[in-house]
Amino acid sequence: MKNLVGKVTGEDGGEDGPPEGIPGRPGTRPAQVEEPVEPHGPLPPKPDQRSPGLRSATGRTPQDGPRPRAQGGDRLTTAQGVRLPDTDHSLKAGPRGPVLLQDHHLREKITHFDHERIPERVVHARGAAAHGVFRGYGTAASVTKAAFLRKDVETPVFVRFSTVLGSRGSADTVRDTRGFATKFYTSEGTFDLVGNNIPVFFIQDAIKFPDIIHAGKPHPDREIPQAQSAHDTFWDFVSLHTEATFHTMWNMSDRGVPRSYRMMEGFGVHTFRLVDDAGRTTLVKFHWKPKLGVHSLTWEEAQLINGIDPDFHRRDLADAIESGAHPQWELGIQAFPDTPEQTFEGIDLLDPTKVVPEELAPVQPIGLLTLDANPTNYFAETEQVAFHPGHLVPGIDITDDPLLAGRLFSYLDTQISRLGGPNFAQIPVNRPHAPVNDMLRDGMHQTAVHTGTAPYRPNSLDGGCPFTAGADAGGYVEVPREIPVSAKVREAPASFADHTGQPRMFWLSLTPVEREHLIAAYTFELGKCYEQAVKERTLRVLADIDPELCEKVAQGLGLPAPQPSGPLPEAVPSPALSQVGKEWPVQGRIIGIVADGGSDPDAVRSVRQAVLDADMVPLVVAPAGGVLGADSGDPVTVQRTFATARSVEFDAILLAGTPGSGADAHGARDAKAGDGTAGPGTVDPRVLLMLAEAYRHAKPVGGWADAERALVAAACPPAAPGVVVGTSATAVLEEVTGLLARHRVWERFPAAAGAGP
Numbered sequence: 139m140k141n142l143v144g145k146v147t148g149e150d151g152g153e154d155g156p157p158e159g160i161p162g163r164p165g166t167r168p169a170q171v172e173e174p175v176e177p178h179g180p181l182p183p184k185p186d187q188r189s190p191g192l193r194s195a196t197g198r199t200p201q202d203g204p205r206p207r208a209q210g211g212d213r214l215t216t217a218q219g220v221r222l223p224d225t226d227h228s229l230k231a232g233p234r235g236p237v238l239l240q241d242h243h244l245r246e247k248i249t250h251f252d253h254e255r256i257p258e259r260v261v262h263a264r265g266a267a268a269h270g271v272f273r274g275y276g277t278a279a280s281v282t283k284a285a286f287l288r289k290d291v292e293t294p295v296f297v298r299f300s301t302v303l304g305s306r307g308s309a310d311t312v313r314d315t316r317g318f319a320t321k322f323y324t325s326e327g328t329f330d331l332v333g334n335n336i337p338v339f340f341i342q343d344a345i346k347f348p349d350i351i352h353a354g355k356p357h358p359d360r361e362i363p364q365a366q367s368a369h370d371t372f373w374d375f376v377s378l379h380t381e382a383t384f385h386t387m388w389n390m391s392d393r394g395v396p397r398s399y400r401m402m403e404g405f406g407v408h409t410f411r412l413v414d415d416a417g418r419t420t421l422v423k424f425h426w427k428p429k430l431g432v433h434s435l436t437w438e439e440a441q442l443i444n445g446i447d448p449d450f451h452r453r454d455l456a457d458a459i460e461s462g463a464h465p466q467w468e469l470g471i472q473a474f475p476d477t478p479e480q481t482f483e484g485i486d487l488l489d490p491t492k493v494v495p496e497e498l499a500p501v502q503p504i505g506l507l508t509l510d511a512n513p514t515n516y517f518a519e520t521e522q523v524a525f526h527p528g529h530l531v532p533g534i535d536i537t538d539d540p541l542l543a544g545r546l547f548s549y550l551d552t553q554i555s556r557l558g559g560p561n562f563a564q565i566p567v568n569r570p571h572a573p574v575n576d577m578l579r580d581g582m583h584q585t586a587v588h589t590g591t592a593p594y595r596p597n598s599l600d601g602g603c604p605f606t607a608g609a610d611a612g613g614y615v616e617v618p619r620e621i622p623v624s625a626k627v628r629e630a631p632a633s634f635a636d637h638t639g640q641p642r643m644f645w646l647s648l649t650p651v652e653r654e655h656l657i658a659a660y661t662f663e664l665g666k667c668y669e670q671a672v673k674e675r676t677l678r679v680l681a682d683i684d685p686e687l688c689e690k691v692a693q694g695l696g697l698p699a700p701q702p703s704g705p706l707p708e709a710v711p712s713p714a715l716s717q718v719g720k721e722w723p724v725q726g727r728i729i730g731i732v733a734d735g736g737s738d739p740d741a742v743r744s745v746r747q748a749v750l751d752a753d754m755v756p757l758v759v760a761p762a763g764g765v766l767g768a769d770s771g772d773p774v775t776v777q778r779t780f781a782t783a784r785s786v787e788f789d790a791i792l793l794a795g796t797p798g799s800g801a802d803a804h805g806a807r808d809a810k811a812g813d814g815t816a817g818p819g820t821v822d823p824r825v826l827l828m829l830a831e832a833y834r835h836a837k838p839v840g841g842w843a844d845a846e847r848a849l850v851a852a853a854c855p856p857a858a859p860g861v862v863v864g865t866s867a868t869a870v871l872e873e874v875t876g877l878l879a880r881h882r883v884w885e886r887f888p889a890a891a892g893a894g895p
């Protein structure tokens with residue numbers, strides 16, 4: 139097995155420290171102060187524009203022969219390769235004269251620019267992606283013949299994470315479902331597992347997809363709010379269409395605001411059918427389990443980040459990969475006998491609004507995903523990647539889930555308009571790594587130069603090529619199954635009718651803190667609605683799940699709590715649904731070390747090194763940029779200032795004394811007014827804010843030397859849970875690291891402390 143999480147790289151791209159300013163970013167070429175006048179060496183490699191006859195050029199497959207580049211040479215050219223001496227001035231009839239239409243370079247440059255945008259995805263428009271590798275454990279061999287799942291087979295992958303509702307430029311940490319789409323470039327063709335971070339969906343039938351998305355997207359009149367479900371049309375729809383209740387509850391839980399893409403589960407949602415060599419079938423649900431555990435932001439944190447760093451998740455993923463902290467997930471399956479009823483323990487496996495509790499069907503690991511390379515070009519790869527749940531390989535098949543059926547149509551259809559025609563499989567990131575020999579020809583953006591004269595079968599003119607695979611060697615071979623004879627109907631089965639049982643199970647499975655967050659989320663979202671009827675109807679839905687949930691939300695809205703419409707459903711809790719209570723690796727966690735000229739630079743240096751040794755990321759925060767301990771011979775670089783830092787960037791905060799109480803870079807505590815620091819005896823309000831926020835968000839905070847002074851001033855009592863004060867900086871860090879393994883200091887939330895939300 140590869141290293142779970144690698145070493146963080148050094149300041150200069152070396153191995154022993156993080157880079158300056160950006161967590162984990164390895165050193166790049168030194169920036170030029172002046173514009174260079176001569177070309178400098180070769181361009182960075184840009185594997186791209188492979189001829190479609192060759193294998194994919196995602197940068198992961200070994201290529202034979204030289205790799206064509208998107209750019210070549212070191213001189214600016216036109217699209218036709220003609221060198222250009224000037225790209226700064228249009229051709230004019232004299233310096234002050236009119237611009238001439240004959241200027242080809244001007245027209246080419248502007249025309250291309252005019253067409254730089256393509257339509258964003260109608261859903262999941264905002265995303266971030268990475269390359270990686272998947273290694274099969276071989277444990278699925280008894281249920282599927284899929285070659286990429288065999289023991290130690292390594293398959294290149296491309297994974298795109300996304301939010302659902304927001305536009306391409308929207309913020310990352312909104313409350314929403316997250317997409318988790320994986321393209322496996324297997325030796326048998328491409329398999330796409332196009333999943334989400336929530337195991338159920340809003341609707342049971344694809345025909346309702348435009349309805350739920352129209353309801354969730356901004357209002358059509360003013361086009362607000364952006365990337366939010368906290369508005370009337372969303373709650374109008376989900377309160378009327380109660381099969382959405384369970385998914386909505388997941389969204390209102392902490393799962394709706396993940397801490398990081400690296401800390402999310404993924405789910406295939408639908409039940410799939412696996413087929414083994416002998417044609418035997420097994421029904422399965424796919425799960426991705428993150429090695430770092432499942433963790434979330436608090437709602438206030440998420441909102442602050444949306445303003446302070448709207449690219450938070452995108453940055454987190456890219457920085458982690460660049461620093462060598464390669465995120466990993468285990469792929470697992472829940473397996474069920476493929477009975478004619480297609481149910482398990484009374485749960486209809488064709489209903490995508492239901493989970494099968496892990497206590498009833500444990501998730502069995504079948505392989506390991508490691509993301510180890512960032513895309514070279516966002517547009518070429520992340521924007522143009524085209525997933526499709528119908529991209530299946532031999533050994534993996536679909537079921538009759540009616541939601542899946544509609545998806546099988548939708549994804550191909552949407553790519554044709556989004557990517558401008560039917561040849562998007564020729565775009566490098568979409569090219570299979572298996573040899574392609576189809577009989578699809580021509581069309582917009584055709585870049586292949588097909589040989590032969592007979593793209594049809596049967597033929598004799600191309601020697602009968604291409605031949606079909608042997609009966610047991612290819613894909614899309616259906617295992618014969620009886621289809622029950624019935625009249626044509628527009629109906630859902632009776633087994634899809636229960637919309638409250640699993641929501642109640644979910645509620646009962648959460649810890650008090652998680653319930654507190656769920657109540658707060660419903661109260662917030664409904665509080666943003668204007669329509670009284672929408673709020674009242676939603677409360678009636680909640681009353682049928684749990685009276686306490688309903689009453690507390692009603693209380694927050696200032697409305698009476700309705701009675702349940704009947705007896706509450708029977709439900710057995712599933713502890714696996716809770717995120718709280720376990721311990722996880724701390725790799726990649728970000729530690730803010732707040733210091734100033736009065737801090738002991740040796741302590742800052744040693745704690746910073748200890749953070750790195752634990753594979754976490756230290757960020758040194760000081761009143762101004764530059765270095766600390768300039769006179770010490772081994773100065774510590776400042777990465778954030780009081781002006782640029784905010785608590786939400788950090789998983790924990792350490793204080794090197796009481797920074798911001800007036801010390802200058804040389805340690806004299808006599809700062810002048812107006813220099814951004816406070817006067818002697820007081821603490822900079824930005825430090826106090828950082829501490830107060832971190833404390834409120836239940837993050838570990840700690841410090842050494844006279845840190846207690848700042849902690850007390852920020853109302854973080856040193857005796858409170860998760861506040862660590864000591865004389866040894868590294869001992870403080872050790873205790874804080876232990877706390878981070880639990881993600882948060884849960885005791886700080888009122889519900890955990892015994893008080894209600």
Ligand code: HDE
Nearest residue numbers: 259262298317318319333334344347407541544548549552
């Ligand atoms: Fe999608 N979905 N979806 N979806 N979906 C798209 O395809 C659709 C559903 C999911 O990073 C679109 O290429 C329908 C469930 C992800 O590129 C579109 C229905 C699940 C992504 C589409 C669903 C998903 C998409 C838009 C109801 C989880 C982003 C752009 C039947 C299992 C993939 C595109 C990426 C994207 C249709 C429901 C996941 C319009 C009709 C359930 C992760 O084709």
